[in-house]
Amino acid sequence: MAMDPRMQELITLKTIAETLNQSNDLTLMLDIVLDKLLKLTGLTVGWIFLVDEHMEYECVADRYLPPALLHDDKHPMQCGSCWCLDRYRNGRLNNAVNILNCKRLENAVKFQWGDTLGITHHATVPLYSGDRQFGVLNVAAPGKTHFEEEELALLQAVAFQIGSAIERMHLYAAEQHRADLFTRLGEFSSALAAIKNAGKTPVQLMEYALTLVGVHFDWPITAWIEPVGSDLVLRSVSTKDGMISPDAPFPPTAQYWLKEVAGERSFTMVRSTDIAKLAGCHELHGALQSLSTAIVAPLPFCSSTMAGVLLIGCHKHGTRLHLFDGEVLEAVTEHIAVALESAQLEEKRRELARLEERNRLARDLHDSVCQILFSLSMTAKGVESLLNHDSNAVLSSIRDMQSLSQHALKEMRGLIMQLRPAGLETGLITALKAYGEKLNMRINTQITGVLDLPRAVEEALWRIGQEALNNVCKHAGTHQAEIALQLTAREVVLSITDNGLGISKKRRKQSTSTSLGLSTMQERAEALGGQLTITSVYRNGTTIKAVIPLR
Incomplete structure (x- = not known):
C-alpha cells in the first residue's frame, strides 16, 4: 500500500x-x-x-x-x-x-x-x-x-x-570567531605592554605593534597609514609573506576619504568604491592591490591629534571581515595609542630625571667646587701682593692654594663618579665601598641573601647610597660608615649607618623640606614603589634606610 x-x-x-x-x-x-x-x-x-x-x-x-x-x-x-x-x-x-x-x-x-x-x-x-x-x-x-x-x-x-x-x-x-578575536586581543595587549617602555622610538614601537598584529590575528593584510605633512603615506604593510615598507603617498583620489575616516572616532567599513580607489593605486607596489573587503580605524594619539590609520583587509577569495573585526581593530588601535602615549610620557620622565640630576649637580658644583675655586682665586691675588714683602706669608698662602686645589679636585672627582656610575658591574656593595674610599672613608659592609637586582633598582640604590655617603662625609663629622644590604624575594633593603654627630629634630625637619639631596633620595625610592626612612639621634649617629619592593 x-x-x-x-x-x-x-x-x-x-x-x-x-x-x-x-x-x-x-x-x-x-x-x-x-x-x-x-x-x-x-x-x-x-x-x-x-x-x-x-x-x-x-x-x-x-x-x-x-x-x-x-x-x-x-x-x-x-x-x-x-x-x-x-x-x-x-x-x-x-x-x-x-x-x-x-x-x-x-x-x-x-x-x-x-x-x-x-x-x-x-x-x-x-x-x-x-x-x-x-x-x-x-x-x-x-x-x-x-x-x-x-x-x-x-x-x-x-x-x-x-x-x-x-x-x-x-x-x-561568527560568535566563535568573535570570542577568538577578543582572546587574541588579550594576548596582543599583554605582548604590547611588555615592550611599550623598552626605550623604543614611536616609529619602532608602531612597527613592532604591527608585527604583533600579524602574529596574534589572522587578518591577511594589516597596513599602517601615517600622516606626513598634509599627506597620508602607506608606511608599513604586514602580510602572511612578511613585512614591507612602501613609504608611498596615496594619490589624491584616495587621500580624501582616508582623511575623512581618520577623523572619525570609531572604525569604518570601507565601501567597495573606495576599495577600488586603493586597488588602482599603482604607486603602492601592489601592497593593497588584491583587497576585497577592508576596515579602517584611526590611531588616536595624545587624546586629540592623529598618529595615523590602521587598515585591515581580506583578499577576494579570503575570509570575509565582519563588524566585530572592526570592534577588535578599534580596541587594537586604542592599545597602540596608549602604548605610544606611555612611551612618550616615559621619555619625558627620563628627560625630567636628567634635568633634575643636572640641576642637583649644578647646585653641588656651586656649593662646593665653585666656592673652593673662588677662594683659590682670592688667595692667588693675595699672594701676588705679598711677593715683594713677606716670604713666609707667601709660602703659607701657596700651601693654602694647594689644599684648596686638592679639595676642589676631590669634589670634582666625586661629582664625576655620580655622573658615571662606574663599578656597578662588580656589584652594588663593592661599588659603594669603592666610592666611600674615594671620599677617604672607612667602609664596613654586610650582605644578607643572594639575588640579581633589576637594573633600575640597582641604579636607584647606587644613587641613594652615593648621596648618603656624601652626607656622612660632609656633615656627620666622621669618616666611618657601615653599609648593609638585605636581599629577599620580595624586597631589597639598603642601610647606611654612621656614628657621627646625628641630626637634631629641628634641623632634621628643616633638612627634609629644604635639602635637595634628601628629597632626591626619597623620590628615587618612591619612584620604584619603595620608601626612604631617616633615623638619627643627635650626637649619636644616623641611619638612612631604603626599602624597594621587588615585583
Missing part, C-alpha cells in the same frame, strides 16, 4: 530537520542532508552551489553525479556559468522552478565528457533565510523533465530549512 503523499512530505521535512540539527560543520551537514533528500524523494542526483557576496560560486556538496559531471575531477561543476546561476545572480530566482535543460549536461554531451545516465533536466531551488541568500539546490533523475507543483513545494520547504540552518551556522561561526 502506497504511503499518503502528505505523510511522505511530513516524514521528509521531519528527517531533514533532524539531520540539520546534528552538526555544526556546514559542508558535512549539507552533504548528509542532500543524501537524505534524494533517498526520501526518489530522486537520484543532486548538488548544492553556495554563492558569496561577489557572486562567485562553489559546489560544496554533491551526490551520485553522472560520469559526465565527474569528468576531470568534477571540472564541469567548478567553472563556467549556467542558467540557474544566471537567474540567481540577476535576482530572478525567488522560488523552486523547473529548468528546461542543464547547460552543464549539454556541454558534457557536446564535448563528450562521459555518460549522462539519461539526466537532461533538473529543478533549481534558491537557498535563503529572511533577506539573505546563500546559493541554490539542484536535484534531478534520469528521464525526468518536469517537476509537479507538489514536488516543487516540498523542495521549497526543504530549502527554507537548509537556508535557516546555514544562517544559524554562520551566526555560530
Whole structure:
C-alpha cells in the first residue's frame, strides 16, 4: 500500500530537520542532508552551489553525479556559468522552478565528457533565510523533465530549512570567531605592554605593534597609514609573506576619504568604491592591490591629534571581515595609542630625571667646587701682593692654594663618579665601598641573601647610597660608615649607618623640606614603589634606610 503523499512530505521535512540539527560543520551537514533528500524523494542526483557576496560560486556538496559531471575531477561543476546561476545572480530566482535543460549536461554531451545516465533536466531551488541568500539546490533523475507543483513545494520547504540552518551556522561561526578575536586581543595587549617602555622610538614601537598584529590575528593584510605633512603615506604593510615598507603617498583620489575616516572616532567599513580607489593605486607596489573587503580605524594619539590609520583587509577569495573585526581593530588601535602615549610620557620622565640630576649637580658644583675655586682665586691675588714683602706669608698662602686645589679636585672627582656610575658591574656593595674610599672613608659592609637586582633598582640604590655617603662625609663629622644590604624575594633593603654627630629634630625637619639631596633620595625610592626612612639621634649617629619592593 502506497504511503499518503502528505505523510511522505511530513516524514521528509521531519528527517531533514533532524539531520540539520546534528552538526555544526556546514559542508558535512549539507552533504548528509542532500543524501537524505534524494533517498526520501526518489530522486537520484543532486548538488548544492553556495554563492558569496561577489557572486562567485562553489559546489560544496554533491551526490551520485553522472560520469559526465565527474569528468576531470568534477571540472564541469567548478567553472563556467549556467542558467540557474544566471537567474540567481540577476535576482530572478525567488522560488523552486523547473529548468528546461542543464547547460552543464549539454556541454558534457557536446564535448563528450562521459555518460549522462539519461539526466537532461533538473529543478533549481534558491537557498535563503529572511533577506539573505546563500546559493541554490539542484536535484534531478534520469528521464525526468518536469517537476509537479507538489514536488516543487516540498523542495521549497526543504530549502527554507537548509537556508535557516546555514544562517544559524554562520551566526555560530561568527560568535566563535568573535570570542577568538577578543582572546587574541588579550594576548596582543599583554605582548604590547611588555615592550611599550623598552626605550623604543614611536616609529619602532608602531612597527613592532604591527608585527604583533600579524602574529596574534589572522587578518591577511594589516597596513599602517601615517600622516606626513598634509599627506597620508602607506608606511608599513604586514602580510602572511612578511613585512614591507612602501613609504608611498596615496594619490589624491584616495587621500580624501582616508582623511575623512581618520577623523572619525570609531572604525569604518570601507565601501567597495573606495576599495577600488586603493586597488588602482599603482604607486603602492601592489601592497593593497588584491583587497576585497577592508576596515579602517584611526590611531588616536595624545587624546586629540592623529598618529595615523590602521587598515585591515581580506583578499577576494579570503575570509570575509565582519563588524566585530572592526570592534577588535578599534580596541587594537586604542592599545597602540596608549602604548605610544606611555612611551612618550616615559621619555619625558627620563628627560625630567636628567634635568633634575643636572640641576642637583649644578647646585653641588656651586656649593662646593665653585666656592673652593673662588677662594683659590682670592688667595692667588693675595699672594701676588705679598711677593715683594713677606716670604713666609707667601709660602703659607701657596700651601693654602694647594689644599684648596686638592679639595676642589676631590669634589670634582666625586661629582664625576655620580655622573658615571662606574663599578656597578662588580656589584652594588663593592661599588659603594669603592666610592666611600674615594671620599677617604672607612667602609664596613654586610650582605644578607643572594639575588640579581633589576637594573633600575640597582641604579636607584647606587644613587641613594652615593648621596648618603656624601652626607656622612660632609656633615656627620666622621669618616666611618657601615653599609648593609638585605636581599629577599620580595624586597631589597639598603642601610647606611654612621656614628657621627646625628641630626637634631629641628634641623632634621628643616633638612627634609629644604635639602635637595634628601628629597632626591626619597623620590628615587618612591619612584620604584619603595620608601626612604631617616633615623638619627643627635650626637649619636644616623641611619638612612631604603626599602624597594621587588615585583
